Amino acid sequence: MFRSAQHDKARSIEPPRVINIEDLRRAAKRRLPRVVFDYIDGGAEDERTLRANCHAFEEVTFRPRCAVATPACDLRVSVLGRSLSMPLILAPVGSSRLMYPRGEEAAAGAAGAAGITYALSTLSGCRLEDVAAASKGPLWYQLYLVGGRDCALSVIERAKAAGFSALIVTIDTPVAGMRERDLRNGVKELLSDNFGSKLPFVSQLLIKPSWLARFLADGGLMKFQNVVIPGKGPMLYADVTAALEDSAVTWDDLRWIQRAWGGPIVIKGIHTGDDARRAVDVGAKALVVSNHGGRQLDSVAPTLRILPEVVASVGDRIEVLLDGGIRRGSDIVKALCLGARAVMVGRAYAYGLGAAGGAGVARAIEILRSDLVRTLKLLGCASIAELDRSYVDTPADWPGK
Numbered sequence: 001m002f003r004s005a006q007h008d009k010a011r012s013i014e015p016p017r018v019i020n021i022e023d024l025r026r027a028a029k030r031r032l033p034r035v036v037f038d039y040i041d042g043g044a045e046d047e048r049t050l051r052a053n054c055h056a057f058e059e060v061t062f063r064p065r066c067a068v069a070t071p072a073c074d075l076r077v078s079v080l081g082r083s084l085s086m087p088l089i090l091a092p093v094g095s096s097r098l099m100y101p102r103g104e105e106a107a108a109g110a111a112g113a114a115g116i117t118y119a120l121s122t123l124s125g126c127r128l129e130d131v132a133a134a135s136k137g138p139l140w141y142q143l144y145l146v147g148g149r150d151c152a153l154s155v156i157e158r159a160k161a162a163g164f165s166a167l168i169v170t171i172d173t174p175v176a177g178m179r180e181r182d183l184r185n186g187v188k189e190l191l192s193d194n195f196g197s198k199l200p201f202v203s204q205l206l207i208k209p210s211w212l213a214r215f216l217a218d219g220g221l222m223k224f225q226n227v228v229i230p231g232k233g234p235m236l237y238a239d240v241t242a243a244l245e246d247s248a249v250t251w252d253d254l255r256w257i258q259r260a261w262g263g264p265i266v267i268k269g270i271h272t273g274d275d276a277r278r279a280v281d282v283g284a285k286a287l288v289v290s291n292h293g294g295r296q297l298d299s300v301a302p303t304l305r306i307l308p309e310v311v312a313s314v315g316d317r318i319e320v321l322l323d324g325g326i327r328r329g330s331d332i333v334k335a336l337c338l339g340a341r342a343v344m345v346g347r348a349y350a351y352g353l354g355a356a357g358g359a360g361v362a363r364a365i366e367i368l369r370s371d372l373v374r375t376l377k378l379l380g381c382a383s384i385a386e387l388d389r390s391y392v393d394t395p396a397d398w399p400g401k
């Protein structure tokens with residue numbers, strides 16, 4: 001019985017049912033309650049930036065070199081001195097444990113098995129030590145200052161001891177973005193103690209019994225195990241929004257964080273060349289051109305479009321990464337052609353996690369890897385290291401033309 005359930009699960013994410021990331025998205029939609037699926041899928045306000053992130057990849061076109069033999073394509077890249085099997089990193093995705101039992105451990109395990117880095121969100125349900133034990137690959141810890149500096153200091157020490165190799169500090173979250181789908185789905189009410197206000201929203205959970213059974217078996221609504229408030233214990237789910245507002249990170253904090261951590265810092269949430277230069281000035285070793293996947297300030301420019309401005313402003317003084325809107329390996333290639341060293345993906349793997357746990361994350365990574373190889377061969381390019389602007393055309397109205 002168990003074997004057949006496993007078999008069904010595996011089949012549900014294999015070809016011909018799942019060929020691309022959009023198929024994984026649909027599979028996640030089928031398995032998850034609306035409130036959880038929309039938490040992954042949605043963005044801020046009118047979701048303009050969310051759509052624009054994806055659309056920007058459509059606007060860039062390839063200039064292949066045909067009749068070129070590329071027998072084996074080399075996908076390897078080095079990020080912060082660690083060699084990755086491909087230029088892909090799993091971005092921090094908060095509350096992954098709502099998507100699948102022990103979600104962060106499952107995702108980290110899949111990343112490690114694929115030879116790529118996993119970045120663990122501060123807002124995670126699994127203890128960072130357990131996540132480290134679940135992965136044999138490089139790990140980064142994403143820091144929010146929720147809970148204050150003492151709380152941050154203790155998690156920094158824990159992350160060091162557990163072997164996390166870099167701290168990734170997200171700077172575009174001085175307040176949570178206005179995610180309207182979450183409001184409509186009753187996130188606030190579902191988190192409240194008032195049974196009466198929860199009631200109208202509970203049916204969306206009940207109609208997904210297999211998700212619900214696993215969620216309850218995993219302990220139900222998680223606490224944030226890596227935000228341990230002195231004297232109080234792990235932070236409660238309902239306290240996150242207020243805690244984020246109290247903990248906006250500034251450039252001064254970054255200097256303090258740098259001293260406390262002592263290792264490499266990655267700054268995530270760079271939207272302009274000016275902020276990219278500030279990241280260099282505070283001594284960060286890498287930055288992520290990111291708008292949080294369109295979940296924070298709506299109407300900011302898509303990340304791919306501002307990547308050339310950022311690259312031009314910092315040169316090779318810092319490693320430049322990008323995230324936002326990547327759903328295909330060809331999107332990764334376009335970002336690399338425009339100057340990114342590697343990319344991060346959030347939703348692409350979160351859909352896999354929601355669809356089938358660690359196996360779904362592994363499937364997402366495999367889809368992107370085989371896309372990458374095929375795209376390089378079709379471009380007539382033997383390795384990631386050789387990609388540059390000569391392989392793409394950008395629209396005439398993009399900055400830097």
Ligand SMILES: Cc1cc2nc3c(=O)[nH]c(=O)nc-3n(C[C@H](O)[C@H](O)[C@H](O)COP(=O)(O)O)c2cc1C
Binds near residue numbers: 039040053091
């Ligand atoms: C469900 C979800 C939760 C996220 N949680 C966090 C988080 O806790 N910390 C963070 O820095 N970014 C978070 N992000 C943003 C991602 O790290 C990343 O910037 C974004 O997903 C990239 O866009 P993409 O989803 O189009 O790949 C989250 C994204 C999603 C989809």
